[in-house]
Amino acid sequence: MVGLARPDDAGVYRLTDELALVQTVDFFTPIVDDPYTFGQVAVANALSDVYAMGGCPLTAMNIVGFPKDKLDLSVLGDILRGGQDKLREAEVALVGGHSIADPELKFGVSVTGVVHPDQLWTNLGARAGDRVVLTKPLGTGIVNTALKAKQASAEAVTASIDTMRALNRDAAEIAREFDPHACTDVTGFGLVGHAVEMLDASGLCLRIDTEALPRLPEVDRYSNQGLMPGGLHRNRDFYKERIRVEQGVAQEMLDLVFDPQTSGGLLIAVAPQDAETMVARMNTRGVSAAIIGEIIDTPDPILIELARKGT
Ligand code: CO
Numbered sequence: 625m626v627g628l629a630r631p632d633d634a635g636v637y638r639l640t641d642e643l644a645l646v647q648t649v650d651f652f653t654p655i656v657d658d659p660y661t662f663g664q665v666a667v668a669n670a671l672s673d674v675y676a677m678g679g680c681p682l683t684a685m686n687i688v689g690f691p692k693d694k695l696d697l698s699v700l701g702d703i704l705r706g707g708q709d710k711l712r713e714a715e716v717a718l719v720g721g722h723s724i725a726d727p728e729l730k731f732g733v734s735v736t737g738v739v740h741p742d743q744l745w746t747n748l749g750a751r752a753g754d755r756v757v758l759t760k761p762l763g764t765g766i767v768n769t770a771l772k773a774k775q776a777s778a779e780a781v782t783a784s785i786d787t788m789r790a791l792n793r794d795a796a797e798i799a800r801e802f803d804p805h806a807c808t809d810v811t812g813f814g815l816v817g818h819a820v821e822m823l824d825a826s827g828l829c830l831r832i833d834t835e836a837l838p839r840l841p842e843v844d845r846y847s848n849q850g851l852m853p854g855g856l857h858r859n860r861d862f863y864k865e866r867i868r869v870e871q872g873v874a875q876e877m878l879d880l881v882f883d884p885q886t887s888g889g890l891l892i893a894v895a896p897q898d899a900e901t902m903v904a905r906m907n908t909r910g911v912s913a914a915i916i917g918e919i920i921d922t923p924d925p926i927l928i929e930l931a932r933k934g935t
Pocket residue numbers: 632633672673676808809810811
């Protein structure tokens with residue numbers, strides 16, 4: 625049902641009229657110093673692609689590359705414990721895995737889940753008038769860059785880690801009740817890159833209210849100091865033709881929308897009459913969701929409009 629034909633979060637394969645498999649895999653090199661936290665973040669990040677399809681993850685398998693000559697095996701134990709604890713929280717069974725000796729540490733999981741074929745959320749399907757909701761604050765790439773430069777405050781680092789290791793499960797569960805038209809999650813290509821994947825070939829445009837973007841503490845200050853990851857600049861170069869920027873949009877917001885996210889939030893297009901109720905329900909459950917814009921019909925090929933206020 626979903627394969628390589630166009631970008632989406634996971635592969636989906638129909639088994640019966642009532643059941644489809646959802647499969648994804650994700651692994652990376654450490655994005656935090658603490659091994660246990662790294663394990664948690666890697667698993668939350670991989671599971672997110674199943675939630676983004678409207679699926680329910682069931683099983684997972686570890687993928688490990690470990691430099692056993694450089695690091696103590698207890699480091700690997702802590703990573704796996706963090707991953708396992710996160711899987712337990714998500715009620716996903718760890719059923720296997722594979723490890724190799726590798727000069728550079730890597731960890732992640734492959735995940736298998738299920739979805740009803742009629743209740744699958746793909747990246748496509750947003751309609752003019754839809755509101756677009758983002759369920760986690762932006763800025764993990766910027767905070768991480770500030771951390772490496774020893775400029776990040778403890779508050780910003782804690783907030784960034786907490787958001788990266790948070791499951792997108794609650795957000796997806798609540799979204800389900802409002803029948804989203806399209807959904808993806810925001811990761812390495814940043815908000816703009818993943819929004820472009822939702823809009824491509826649709827003839828529609830997302831008008832983002834930059835003032836409404838949820839963001840981590842102090843990201844404005846860090847980006848003003850030039851503390852931005854290389855990926856942010858690469859995303860900007862790659863997507864700049866697809867956006868139009870209105871007057872009055874703050875420079876920090878122009879940086880933030882390109883910031884590559886690790887384990888970012890869901891980006892959900894939902895009918896306008898449902899958006900506020902959905903966001904309120906998410907906020908009550910501790911999900912920092914916000915309405916960030918609206919899908920509009922435009923005659924030109926621009927996919928994203930950045931405005932100071934929505935409409
Ligand atoms: Co994804």
